[in-house]
Amino acid sequence: xxxKEIPYKIYLEESEMPKAWYNVRADMKNKPxxxxxxxxxxxxxxEELGGVFCDELVKQELDNDNAYIEIPEEIRNFYKMYRPSxxxxxxxxxxxxxxxxxxxxxxxxxxxSGSHKLNSAIAQAYYAKKQGLKGVTxxxxxxxxxxxxxxACSYLGLDCKVFMVKVSYEQKPFRREVMRTYGASVTPSPxxxxxxxxxxxxxxxxTNGSLGCAISEAVEVAVKSEGYRYVLGSVLNQVLLHQSxxxxxxxAALKKYDIKPDMIIGCAGGGSNLGGLISPFMGEKLRxxxxxxxxxxxxxxxxxxxxxxxxxxxxxxxxVCPLAKMYTLGSGFxxxxxxxGGLRYHGMSSILSQLYDDGLxxxxxxxxxxxxxxxEEFARVEGIxxxxxxxxxxxxxxxxxxxxxxxxxxxxxxxxLTGTGxxxxxxxxxxxxxxxxxxxxxxxxxxxxxxxxxxx
Amino acid sequence: xxxKEIPYKIYLEESEMPKAWYNVRADMKNKPxxxxxxxxxxxxxxEELGGVFCDELVKQELDNDNAYIEIPEEIRNFYKMYRPSxxxxxxxxxxxxxxxxxxxxxxxxxxxSGSHKLNSAIAQAYYAKKQGLKGVTxxxxxxxxxxxxxxACSYLGLDCKVFMVKVSYEQKPFRREVMRTYGASVTPSPxxxxxxxxxxxxxxxxTNGSLGCAISEAVEVAVKSEGYRYVLGSVLNQVLLHQSxxxxxxxAALKKYDIKPDMIIGCAGGGSNLGGLISPFMGEKLRxxxxxxxxxxxxxxxxxxxxxxxxxxxxxxxxVCPLAKMYTLGSGFxxxxxxxGGLRYHGMSSILSQLYDDGLxxxxxxxxxxxxxxxEEFARVEGIxxxxxxxxxxxxxxxxxxxxxxxxxxxxxxxxLTGTGxxxxxxxxxxxxxxxxxxxxxxxxxxxxxxxxxxx
Numbered sequence: 001x002x003x004k005e006i007p008y009k010i011y012l013e014e015s016e017m018p019k020a021w022y023n024v025r026a027d028m029k030n031k032p033x034x035x036x037x038x039x040x041x042x043x044x045x046x047e048e049l050g051g052v053f054c055d056e057l058v059k060q061e062l063d064n065d066n067a068y069i070e071i072p073e074e075i076r077n078f079y080k081m082y083r084p085s086x087x088x089x090x091x092x093x094x095x096x097x098x099x100x101x102x103x104x105x106x107x108x109x110x111x112x113s114g115s116h117k118l119n120s121a122i123a124q125a126y127y128a129k130k131q132g133l134k135g136v137t138x139x140x141x142x143x144x145x146x147x148x149x150x151x152a153c154s155y156l157g158l159d160c161k162v163f164m165v166k167v168s169y170e171q172k173p174f175r176r177e178v179m180r181t182y183g184a185s186v187t188p189s190p191x192x193x194x195x196x197x198x199x200x201x202x203x204x205x206x207t208n209g210s211l212g213c214a215i216s217e218a219v220e221v222a223v224k225s226e227g228y229r230y231v232l233g234s235v236l237n238q239v240l241l242h243q244s245x246x247x248x249x250x251x252a253a254l255k256k257y258d259i260k261p262d263m264i265i266g267c268a269g270g271g272s273n274l275g276g277l278i279s280p281f282m283g284e285k286l287r288x289x290x291x292x293x294x295x296x297x298x299x300x301x302x303x304x305x306x307x308x309x310x311x312x313x314x315x316x317x318x319x320v321c322p323l324a325k326m327y328t329l330g331s332g333f334x335x336x337x338x339x340x341g342g343l344r345y346h347g348m349s350s351i352l353s354q355l356y357d358d359g360l361x362x363x364x365x366x367x368x369x370x371x372x373x374x375x376e377e378f379a380r381v382e383g384i385x386x387x388x389x390x391x392x393x394x395x396x397x398x399x400x401x402x403x404x405x406x407x408x409x410x411x412x413x414x415x416x417l418t419g420t421g422x423x424x425x426x427x428x429x430x431x432x433x434x435x436x437x438x439x440x441x442x443x444x445x446x447x448x449x450x451x452x453x454x455x456x
Numbered sequence: 457x458x459x460k461e462i463p464y465k466i467y468l469e470e471s472e473m474p475k476a477w478y479n480v481r482a483d484m485k486n487k488p489x490x491x492x493x494x495x496x497x498x499x500x501x502x503e504e505l506g507g508v509f510c511d512e513l514v515k516q517e518l519d520n521d522n523a524y525i526e527i528p529e530e531i532r533n534f535y536k537m538y539r540p541s542x543x544x545x546x547x548x549x550x551x552x553x554x555x556x557x558x559x560x561x562x563x564x565x566x567x568x569s570g571s572h573k574l575n576s577a578i579a580q581a582y583y584a585k586k587q588g589l590k591g592v593t594x595x596x597x598x599x600x601x602x603x604x605x606x607x608a609c610s611y612l613g614l615d616c617k618v619f620m621v622k623v624s625y626e627q628k629p630f631r632r633e634v635m636r637t638y639g640a641s642v643t644p645s646p647x648x649x650x651x652x653x654x655x656x657x658x659x660x661x662x663t664n665g666s667l668g669c670a671i672s673e674a675v676e677v678a679v680k681s682e683g684y685r686y687v688l689g690s691v692l693n694q695v696l697l698h699q700s701x702x703x704x705x706x707x708a709a710l711k712k713y714d715i716k717p718d719m720i721i722g723c724a725g726g727g728s729n730l731g732g733l734i735s736p737f738m739g740e741k742l743r744x745x746x747x748x749x750x751x752x753x754x755x756x757x758x759x760x761x762x763x764x765x766x767x768x769x770x771x772x773x774x775x776v777c778p779l780a781k782m783y784t785l786g787s788g789f790x791x792x793x794x795x796x797g798g799l800r801y802h803g804m805s806s807i808l809s810q811l812y813d814d815g816l817x818x819x820x821x822x823x824x825x826x827x828x829x830x831x832e833e834f835a836r837v838e839g840i841x842x843x844x845x846x847x848x849x850x851x852x853x854x855x856x857x858x859x860x861x862x863x864x865x866x867x868x869x870x871x872x873l874t875g876t877g878x879x880x881x882x883x884x885x886x887x888x889x890x891x892x893x894x895x896x897x898x899x900x901x902x903x904x905x906x907x908x909x910x911x912x
Contacts, residue, residue: 007470008536014463080464081548081839092537092611110566112841112876154836155548174630174881180888181835379637380610383537385568420568422878425630432636 009086010253017084018248019071021241024279025351026067027286030358032237032350033325035061036312041456044322052219052230052321053238056127060238067283069241071123078122078155079245082111087253088417092381094401101404103397104259105417106250106277107384112178113148115387115419116273117233120242121145124231125152134227135159139189139214141269142168142342142389143175144419145233150182160184161228163191163217165344166209167337175423189214196220196318208337211270211345216318223320234270235315235324235349243276250414251280263293263400265415267392268305268363269342271349277416282355294361295400296352297392299371301439302335304328304348305356305363307446312456313347323454326353329441330449336439339368340427341388346449366395367438372431374398375421387419388427465542466709473540474704475527477697480735481807482523483742486814488693488806489781491517492768497912500778508675508686508777509694512583516694523739525697527579534578534611535701538567543709544873548837550857557860559853560715561873562706562733563840568634569604571843571875572729573689576698577601580687581608590683591615595645595670597725598624598798598845599631600875601689606638616640617684619647619673621800622665623793631879645670652676652774664793667726667801672774679776690726691771691780691805699732706870707736719749719856721871723848724761724819725798727805733872738811750817751856752808753848755827757895758791760784760804761812761819763902768912769803779910782809785897786905792895795824796883797844802905822851823894828887830854831877843875844883 025031034043049058060069071079090103108116128136135158140146146162153160162184169176169188176186189209190197196216200207207213215232222230233239254261264281266274274296284290296305304327314331315321328347335344348356355361368388375391377398378384386394397415404411421428430436481487490499505514516525527535546559564572584592591614596602602618609616618640625632625644632642645665646653652672656663663669671688678686689695710717720737722730730752740746752761760783770787771777784803791800804812811817824844831847833854834840842850853871860867877884886892 008533009470011467014465077464077547091533112835112839112878114878118839151839155839174878177881177885177888178841178878181832181841181884183836376637379568380639383568383574383607383611385634385637422568422570422630422634425633428637429633432633 006089006257008091009088010257011086012084012249012252014080016252017076017079018245019076020068021071022244022248022280022283023063023067023069023241024282025064025237027283028354030354031064032354035322035324036456038319038323038454051223054127054131054133054229056130057124057238060241061236072126075123075126082118084249085110087250090382093378096381097398097401097405099401099405100408100410101401102410102412103401104414106246106414107417108246109384109417109420113144113151114422115144115148116243116246116276117145117148118151119245119276120233120239120272121148121152123242125149125156125158128229128231129156129158133229135161136229136231137161137218137222138231138233139163139211139218141165141211141344143172143423144342146184146186147175147178149231150179150184153184154182161221162186163189163214165189165211165214171426172423189217191217194220196320200317207334210317210334212317212331215316216320219316219320234272234345235347237351239272240275240279240349240351243272244279246273246276246416247278247280250277259412261292261414262411263295263413265295265297265393265396265413267343267389267416267418268296268298268348269389270345270347271352273416273418275349275352282360285360295396296361296363297396298363298365299339299341299343299392300365300367301339301441302329302344303365304346306365309450310353310357311453313453315347323456324350326350327356329446330452332452333449338437338439340424343389343392364396366392369431369436369438371395372436384417385421386417387421388424390418393417462545462713464547465544466713467542468540468705468708470536472708473532473535474701475532476524477527478700478704478736478739479519479523479525479697480738481520481693483739484810486810487520488810491778491780492912494775494779494910507679510583510587510589510685512586513580513694516697517692528582531579531582538574540705541566543706546838549834552837553854553857553861555857555861556864556866557857558866558868559857560870562702562870563873564702565840565873565876569600569607570878571600571604572699572702572732573601573604574607575701575732576689576695576728577604577608579698581605581612581614584685584687585612585614589685591617592685592687593617593674593678594687594689595619595667595674597621597667597800599628599879600798602640602642603631603634605687606635606640609640610638617677618642619645619670621645621667621670627882628879645673647673650676652776656773663790666773666790668773668787671772672776675772675776690728690801691803693807695728696731696735696805696807699728700735702729702732702872703734703736706733715868717748717870718867719751719869721751721753721849721852721869723799723845723872723874724752724754724804725845726801727808729872729874731805731808738816741816751852752817752819753852754819754821755795755797755799755848756821756823757795757897758785758800759821760802762821765906766809766813767909769909771803779912780806782806783812785902786908788908789905794893794895796880799845799848820852822848825892825894827851828892840873841877842873843877844880846874849873
């Protein structure tokens with residue numbers, strides 16, 4: 001039975017919540033490569049970025065030096081609506097697995113957006129508001145980011161235009177309705193509303209869309225509309241900065257009970273959750289104060305870390321964005337529509353890409369059906385029905401706990417449970433009915449996509 | 457801006473969680489009327505009830521004397537998976553309404569069943585397991601109770617057969633999938649699987665079903681199957697007992713910050729949430745230690761308190777259950793299918809009925825469109841997308857807060873936010889599209905239904 005000394009859920013006091021975000025770039029010896037202007041091949045300047053992003057966010061995007069950036073009080077107050085999030089000791093899962101491992105998860109799903117995305121949405125909306133803008137545009141895949149941004153914009157009275165990847169728009173009509181509850185407009189992407197959308201539809205009629213397409217459309221609308229800027233829920237340095245609140249709270253909760261993790265596991269799409277969760281731990285590792293195994297888990301259908309290339313690439317399909325150096329499958333790569341979760345992005349955060357390239361973290365890919373098996377096992381004992389995205393981390397955490405069972409090692413595993421799967425029941429249904437399949441891109445498919453990387 | 461002394465969310469420590477449920481009947485001068493055997497007109501004996509319910513639950517059902525009943529350790533451990541639930545100070549709603557009132561809500565939606573129903577589901581499943589049963593049967597309306605019971609049964613390894621009101625089964629396919637994730641079987645009611653279901657379908661072909669029908673079917677299967685008992689998510693004394701954990705935590709959280717509420721507001725269908733929330737406050741009131749306004753809020757489409765009669769009635773449409781004395785619209789009353797939420801039950805907990813009849817609490821009914829307007833207003837500032845059921849209480853809380861704005865009174869309002877509306881997006885969609893209507897039964901309709909009350 002559970003060790004009574006450590007509660008099932010560790011909650012920080014509101015007074016213990018972080019007052020500043022942690023910027024891991026400050027402690028990186030090899031800084032992440034800068035964004036490049038695709039026309040000149042030169043690093044993007046603050047002025048150039050300012051046409052797309054809010055000024056304060058551009059500053060954060062380019063800041064490789066300041067380790068801590070204060071969280072404005074208004075954002076901290078918003079955080080208090082759903083934070084601190086609990087760090088949960090998975091006593092029931094441990095018992096089910098009969099493992100000597102100690103498993104903890106940081107649960108970010110206790111808010112209506114259903115995920116950690118709200119942490120950066122409120123920050124980005126706040127700076128847009130502060131700059132006196134009318135509204136923001138964005139893309140969303142599975143829908144969590146769009147929902148989160150809608151909530152933040154509604155709270156601050158900003159207009160919110162969301163381009164939603166077509167396959168998700170159709171598979172998740174309820175997500176659209178949640179966004180409407182918060183007053184956002186939602187357009188399936190690719191759409192006929194933008195130049196880039198029309199071009200993509202012409203080239204690939206019947207496409208299911210991709211995050212890369214939706215980004216191009218949202219950026220186009222932002223750049224062409226007076227008083228609008230574009231905001232993005234993942235990949236960018238600023239997003240990882242905001243998401244560091246996850247890792248900071250996790251670290252504070254662990255330290256409160258003198259728990260030292262052996263490994264930190266997170267799912268990885270564009271890197272927002274993983275980057276946020278690991279940042280302060282990576283900081284200790286970079287400063288030589290502690291060592292941790294850090295494991296990124298990605299879908300086998302969209303394996304940018306494990307099968308991609310570390311190179312400069314476009315962030316979007318329409319090639320309207322700057323170039324970023326990252327592990328990428330090529331900006332033309334579109335994951336199979338049978339892939340249920342988010343984590344559909346062709347690239348990866350530049351920060352995480354650099355850390356991975358420097359050997360500071362590991363990565364692995366997992367198959368969709370194995371992910372849902374882990375999700376169901378977890379749901380039945382821990383009581384939370386997890387998002388498919390989060391379940392990639394569950395899969396890896398269970399696998400590591402089972403290894404401990406074999407070896408008898410009492411390792412401490414921390415993973416990020418980014419959200420809930422309440423809007424993913426079609427995927428669960430397919431899994432229950434044995435109709436879920438696994439798509440793994442061929443080497444040829446990936447090579448063909450990578451052959452189109454830009455020359456820098 | 458928010459008063460910094462009281463946090464946004466008051467969480468108790470796990471060590472502060474209740475170790476015993478509170479049985480309000482012990483403090484009632486006028487005890488709730490006993491269940492009657494419809495054949496003999498005599499109070500049901502423990503032996504008679506034992507054919508339908510687990511033995512330990514029969515004991516709890518009949519116990520009018522013991523004020524505290526210990527919560528077994530296994531149940532307390534399960535509670536720790538999702539409790540203590542937060543008591544939230546609605547700072548943002550107060551600011552939006554510009555009211556001097558102080559608003560708190562006890563939020564029970566942070567678990568996969570999405571509501572407070574899990575509090576009693578685990579207790580009932582636990583006693584079934586302890587008695588060595590194979591499984592349990594039940595009915596579910598909106599689906600929260602069925603989901604909660606599926607989760608509890610899956611955790612304990614019990615079989616779970618759910619009869620789901622047909623209109624909800626069709627409107628909420630995702631709920632069914634959640635129950636399947638937890639291994640339950642789900643049948644739309646009325647069904648051809650039971651005698652009573654066949655009879656109801658013959659009499660009312662094309663019926664949308666009702667909780668009363670579904671109860672009859674679930675009871676029939678329990679009574680006719682070896683090793684099965686029936687469990688119910690509302691109305692019964694035992695359910696209010698288990699749900700007292702809501703009120704006990706609420707009271708402990710308030711006392712921790714020296715907050716004295718003026719009124720306690722809860723939505724009322726069968727009474728499980730309302731009864732649980734108010735129990736300890738009503739206890740203080742009954743013992744003369746404190747006074748509170750206690751307000752039940754019910755849908756105008758199913759107004760048992762405000763337009764029903766206090767009389768003995770059948771608990772179910774098929775008349776296979778004992779008679780209960782309660783505020784009722786008649787066991788043949790079936791609310792209009794356009795009514796979105798749960799709260800569709802024709803009767804009301806005997807305990808609450810007696811308290812209401814004794815003038816110890818108030819009741820009011822609210823219209824569906826007003827409820828959804830309150831839901832959306834709440835969602836936009838408090839960040840939680842509420843269940844339609846819970847939104848009845850939100851409506852009343854907002855109305856009371858607006859009265860305070862007029863009078864300038866700084867009243868303290870506590871309401872129960874029973875759950876989230878993630879599986880109710882069709883209803884939200886109808887509301888957004890202006891397609892939601894209000895159904896209010898005519899006096900003739902209610903009189904006709906009440907004319908069929910049994911003679912006792």
